[in-house]
Amino acid sequence: MRKRTKAGFAALCLTLSLLVAGCGGGGQNAPEAGASGSSSQPKEENVTLKLYLVNNANLNLEEVHRKFEEKYPNIRLDYEGAPVDQFETVIKTKLASGDAPDIFTVFAGTKKDPFVNAGYLLDLSDEPWVQRLTPGAIRSASKDGKIYGLPRSQNVIGVIYNKKIFKDLGLAVPTDWQSFLDAAHKIKDSGVTPIGLGLKDQFVTQLIPYAMAASAIYRDNPEFDGQMAEGKATFVGSAWEKMMADYVDLEKQGLTNKGVLGTANDQVLQLMSSGKVAMTVSLNAVVPALKAANPELEWGMFPLPYVEAGEPIWVSTGPALFAGAYAKTKHPEAVRKYLDFVASPESMKTILDATQSFSIVDDVTPSLDAALMEIEPSLKVGTYAFLDQNWPAAVQPQMFVGIQGVFAGGSVNDMLAKMDEAYKEGNK
């Protein structure tokens, strides 16, 4: 009995001391945080900016940051990068818990709107760099006439092709849909897979329809998105029906690799870099990746010619945003200095050269791969933004699943009806 009491007492002491230690730890942190906050006050200079950015593409930010810290020795950059899916989940938690970084990746188009509506983003409309942006870049960074992010580049969807295969077969770059199909058939007859398509990765599903829609819908009716928002147009009954039929037909005619739904994008790129696939419809960023995989091969890029012979081909392009700022940041001045520095022609060129993408400001010309220079003139014919930039957020995920479903044998009408449903729900 006595013994047990003693043991119990000892345990009690131990537990209490643990608890006290736990509290002590918390207590120590609090004044420390306060101290660092107050110590920066009197000096008024030493500031640490927290950055949380998507790092899927290599932006060569080390270079930009090194130069920034040289220019502003009093501003320290605390950079953290994350892959895009991780970023999307973590940033919401950070914002909700009040532990927000000063600067974080903002997505272009409607995908940023929930962040704006929640009041998390700083209004950047009065920044000097806004004047230099192209109209498309401004559109993708704004909501209700105000700018909430610094755009960094313009991405392009086009047909990336193996120049040697085209040359050996005597093929010219096709400029209408029929000649595109004819070229593909010729490639197929020579024993090479004409078109690489890796639909196992959901993002790949959208590339061909986006490239088609620029010419098939928006060239003749730039107001289509506006009409959809007003409820005057729907996916069902639009050019989407024909587009999807032609899209699936590529596989049915045997112009793609076998088993498109079971093939991932990486696997397509491997097949391309080993010369087993002649073309793929993809983003400009794929060109440097292919180059790295096999420096021997020469690549070109042309706009997907989803048009009748003689008609102008429009290109699907998507301005990408670099980042925006937290509305309640403690260091708005340092944040502005940082974004202004990134927007400088020198930094912009560093980023564009690293990502091999097109400029969104008038005064910067990046050094691009020859393949990308090939498609560059087409951008002047006409472009339309990646479609999800103008859709309510729920439409794109619905489309991903829908397109896979159509390739697995589902009906196009079901897919489009579901997209309409998601659009209406999100547009409320």
Place this chain on the structure above:
Amino acid sequence: MRRTGIDGVFLLPAFLVFTIFLAYPVLSSFYYSMTDWNGLSPTIDFIGLDNFRKLAHDKDVWKGLQNTLVIALLVTVLQNVIGLLLALGLQKTGFVQRLLRAWYLLPALLSPLAIGYIWSYMYNPQFGVINTILEFVGLSGWAQDWLGDRRLAIYSVIAANLWQWVAFSMIIYVAGLQSIPRDMYEAADIDGAGAFSRFKNITFPLVAPAFTVNIVVTMIVGLKLFDIIFIMTNGGPGGSTENLAVMLYRQAFALNRMGYANAIALLMFAMILVFSLVQIALLRRREVEY
């Protein structure tokens, strides 16, 4: 009197940890399931049982539920049958048996992420090793688009998962088998029992505790299987491998429907709870004292 006080102190740390890290999140999930929160907006509207009403009429949810049950059933049955067979083959303590046991357990030590990628490559319809082997041995008719075929994809994923975890069940069975007293078998030998009779009358009844653990664990794992599906198909093609776990992730983080995703989470929670309780009640009854 003094005793209850001291016992209470002993319970306190566990109680606090449980409350903060389990009870509170679970209970707040109940609350969020009755809101239309999008995961970002500072305002949260209470909408009662609307999410659950929507759930009942959502065809995708029913399909997801069906996928969940198919996966759980197959994972439970296959992992236990194959696991038990492997354990029966490897229950001796010779060098080869011990080596093979460790060998089979290796995949369980790998990250599901790595396994998902490896199997995605093996399943590739054009240059994947599985189709290549099939073509090599003259069975090119059997070559399939393993992850791209709407009917096949779910079984392909289950097979990869089975490959990873079957040895986990095997190890528990091996331990169970080794705890069966030798003299039972000796007695059976004297009585002239054959191999099947020994399995049916001694091994199977006496391995029951391992059976209970394995069935319950594999069932729960099967019901909430997420990582390997997420990596290999992300629910595709066209939702044909989307179970409730993948669906709730997509609803919460791709579609920003946090409230609705919480409602799906509660459906899963209720389902796993009921299944586990029923199983434990049934399986415990089968266990014998010896």
